[in-house]
Amino acid sequence: MLPNHHLSDDARADLALFTESLERFCDTEIEPHYRDWERAGQVPRSLFARMGAQGFLCADVPEAWGGPGAPVDFSFAVVEVLSRRGYGGFVGGLQVHNDIVPPYLLHYGTDAQRRHWLPRMARGDAIAAIGMTEPGAGSDLKALRTTARRDGDHYVINGSKIFISNGQNCDLLVLAAKTDPAAGAKGVSLFLVDTTAPGFSRGRNLEKIGQHAGDTSELFFNDLRVPADALLGGTEGQGFVQMMRELPRERLIIGVQAVHGARGALDATVRYVQERQAFGQAVAQFQNTRFTLAQAATDVAACEAFVRAGTEALRRGELSPEAASAIKLHASECMGRVADQCLQLFGGYGYMAEYPISRFWTDARVLRIYGGTSEVMKELVARGLLGR
Ligand SMILES: Cc1cc2nc3c(=O)[nH]c(=O)nc-3n(C[C@H](O)[C@H](O)[C@H](O)COP(=O)(O)OP(=O)(O)OC[C@H]3O[C@@H](n4cnc5c(N)ncnc54)[C@H](O)[C@@H]3O)c2cc1C
Known part of the structure; x- marks a missing residue:
């Protein structure tokens, strides 16, 4: 995670504690059940309530509307941690609840609409x-x-x-x-x-x-x-204008999901290639493995900086549709590439569902489609360059 320079020392310490407690929550409340939820095709509703009780939902919704009232970094940290751990399927829906729907209520809702929905969403009693x-x-x-x-x-x-x-x-x-x-x-x-x-x-x-x-x-x-x-x-x-105004945050959060998913795939692969032996040596010793990992790590680091710049722009209220589209395009394509290269280094085991790398790979594919396809992102970036 890159440093959050705009946060005060206290807020940075709070964010570290928040992330640690989320990691513990994942260890006990998500990891033991995740395969069952994949088989069921959905997470239980009660997971939202358990996350809400810990302050992991709608983290940047102001306290006045029943949320934790934290900086946006806290809400994005939830997507970062869960994506890195390979829970991309859950993240897809969770980010709708945490990062996509609340801004519609906050920016355009009446007080009665905010009062009705936001506290329930932050508690996890209502799923959006x-x-x-x-x-x-x-x-x-x-x-x-x-x-x-x-x-x-x-x-x-x-x-x-x-x-x-x-x-x-x-x-x-x-x-x-x-x-x-x-x-x-x-x-x-x-x-x-x-x-x-x-x-x-x-x-x-x-x-x-x-x-x-x-x-x-x-x-x-x-x-x-x-x-x-x-x-x-x-x-x-007003609906079309409202959607166009909110799509940049939606696209940025998919970029966050992508880059941290790519980081998770890379971490898992770095561990694996050091254990797996072929021709009397660790797979990590082949020059192809070293170059592939080095290139992937470089891509992920550059992508992380790009996504972080987008988060900073969002916080300042300056994230443009073109910038958000470029971030989503670059990060989702990066994750697809990295997950594919990493899976290759697992050999046949990479194709087995019980190896988490296979999940990173299958979860990655839709990031180039939902929230606007890569082709549509290119059109939007081009429109920014050419004026139409
Ligand atoms: C798992 C998943 C979850 C989703 N969640 C949601 C959700 O919660 N809410 C929601 O509203 N939607 C959701 N979507 C929908 C998603 O946003 C759309 O699938 C996506 O925007 C593409 O639309 P489409 O599927 O109709 O493809 P189409 O628009 O039919 O596109 C087909 C092909 O044509 C290309 N194309 C289209 N227009 C252009 C163009 N102008 N220039 C060049 N190429 C073009 C596309 O890039 C694509 O390759 C989800 C989709 C998936 C798969």
Whole structure:
């Protein structure tokens, strides 16, 4: 972890204690169960409550709204530690709850909306998800077809979402829907959907090629009735702008997940190649192994500095969409490369599910897809360079 120069000595000491206690929590509350959760395709809801009790959820939500009120570094430290330990499947959903949904409430929510959801989220009593993607609208978010029609003091929502992290477990869904289907992006609004509302239903937990401990689902809305005050911020037509403003933090946190996942894969490989023997010597002695590890370590260190610069920019309120896209692009591609090179150094054992390197490799793949694909990230970076 790079030094956090902007933190006071006291805050840095607190962050070290926070990280140590999170490591202990992982040893006792996560590691012994993780394989079972991967087989189950999701973590138990109670894990969120146990993390909430320790202050590991929504760490930078202010105390006034029921959160721990720590600097953003604490929330990112949760993703760092869990990613390095190889819990990428859980991190996928956890970062939605901790880092992606709270800013929507903090930046655009009414006081009543914040008061209702944030304390419960920080305690882990309510699990949050975000629903943008639809079967016909992924990269092209403007094409979304879910509608929300005003009906007296309610909205009636119809449509569906796909690939929603925390889809099985969520109590709150931040849902993108069109309140004015004829108005394009200006007709999109966000709703804070209580998933117990009539008309909300969950599809099955989708089978994935990696990130097995995270639940990912289709969600259906059939005349889903939500009260009018579920409209985020109370004004229609703001949804697209709100999403565009919040996507930089979402992309940065995926960069954090990527670089610390890559670091975890590298650490596991450094240990393995020193133990494994071939041709009468440790695999670590082959020049190919040494060069591969040296290159990977150099890539990860450079990437870590890039991600850290993004965190600093976010803290100052200066993280641009182009910078966040470049970070996500670079870090997710770096993790994919490093995990693949590391797996190769395990030989056949790398292909076995019981070796954690295989999990780093399968978990890594989706980082180049979710939160915006690498191709879309390149488009955004190019738009910053070329003006369109
Ligand atoms: C495990 C997982 C979890 C997810 N969690 C969530 C979630 O919690 N909430 C949510 O809303 N969504 C979630 N997603 C959805 C994810 O964000 C989308 O899958 C992603 O944005 C890509 O959209 P798509 O799948 O429709 O692909 P498409 O948009 O159909 O893309 C197909 C291909 O076309 C390329 N492409 C598309 N547009 C362009 C372009 N302009 N230029 C060049 N190439 C282009 C893409 O890069 C890709 O290679 C999740 C996805 C996965 C797999």
